Amino acid sequence: MASQDRQNMRSPLARAIGLGSAKEGVGPWWAERVSAVALVPLTLWFAASIIAHTGSDYATFIVWLRTPLGAILMILLLIALFYHTALGLQVVIEDYVHSGTKFAAVIAARLGCYALAAAGVVATLRIALSG
């Protein structure tokens, strides 16, 4: 980054401009905020439910997830949570990883989040629709 860098002979202005503006960025920023707003009530519902079910046995817990409201809210929570997580992890990786590994890490994080969301939704549906 030194202005007297022998390897890089670009002018300081050219270096500051870089590859130019991507002309996009507000999309992910807005999505993270929307998912955050959704997560406030959903996570509070989840935390309250878990606390209320402390010490319950398997049967009672399954009943909670079998109610339509329980299943719907759990699925909404999983979707919002993993969308928010995917966006957040991408930002963290972009902040700290600057080599080519960055792209692999971002892809891995995103796909991991989508896979986990799918797994969670399927598991919830299995519980909700069985019996």
Next chain:
Amino acid sequence: MIIKSSDQVPRTTLLKRFPIPRNFGVTPESRIGRGKNWPTPAGATRVKMFEIYRYDPDSGENPRLDSFGVDLDDCGPMVLDALIWIKNKVDSTLTFRRSCREGICGSCAMNIDGANWLACTRFISDLAAPATIYPLANLRIIKDLVPDLTHLFAQYAAIEPWLKTKTTEPERERLQSAEERSKIDGYYECILCFCCTSGCPSHWWNGDRFFGPAVLLQAWRWLADSRDEGTGERLGNLEDPFRLYRCHTILNCTRTCPKGLNPGKAIAEIKKMMVERQS
């Protein structure tokens, strides 16, 4: 505990540095070695100790931390006065930028006791014991306390900080109501000292692509100016995951601005305008 304005020096310090190794991530040429202990003034009753970052590009040595004792009865009240005293009385090779000595030119910006501020508006009586003086953080050092600001000024040029108009020039002024003019209050006063940008962790890790608070505050100054006709073009140039959106509202910038300005708020206004453009 509650900071009301940026010139407030915290009375208590829970954590002096982040709990990481002293030379964490430091490249070999930047490692700070042991420095000289300069002789303290004989016969002085009130002596203040300063530890100052030194780097001599001609010596071929690494930077070091020198220790100086300043006679407070022979010296003005500000940190800049102490630096000038040291240069006059102890070590004339001590190098630093300075000009107005009244907090308006921005030349003497440096890291004093861990926070970026202007040396000419920081009282010696507000300093720790010993006081530590480093150059502005995360910048290539030309000599002693003089950083290379080339890249920061290049980023400033990249936002095209001038009035963009398409409408033909009027006979006299481009008109602006008092209320419209007040929209740039708190932003036009920036002296480009770069205390904020140099104190932003996001700029530390991504300073090559992230514009940083000083430049973004000036970008907002032009977005908010009612006479400017290039708003769409400016927003397009800023909408980038790195140029603007590396800002995570850490707010070190607002905390450290020696002019009491609010870069964090300016950036939030830009982000708000970005959303309004989409919806």
Next chain:
Amino acid sequence: MPSTTTTRPRPLSPNIQIYRPQLTSVLSILNRISGVFLSVCAVVLVVWLVAAASGPQAYAAVQAAIGSSIGRIVLFGATFAFFLHLCGGIRHLIWDTVHGFELRSIYISGWVVVVASMVLTVAAWVISASMGG
């Protein structure tokens, strides 16, 4: 500026090594650390759900792991991380409406986040204990 073939690179002035930790930067990095930790906890959440869908034995195994002493410590940490990230997140959402940017407000809201997270964490565990955990 001279540029001989033997010019050594200029040193970089220290940044995180010497910069004062302030409420601004500390709360921000804690928000990030808690967020990343919660991402890991989200994996555990899915494991727990899949175990519940697989039947009582799988569920009991996961419950035992969470209920172990290490599991409980991690769960306590996760609760604190959750409330810290929740309160910090709400503070961020308020900032996104361009409110609360005066230094005084930044510091007051910062301390509110710290105190609220601690209070909510303790409250959650106390209520949970009274429920028979």
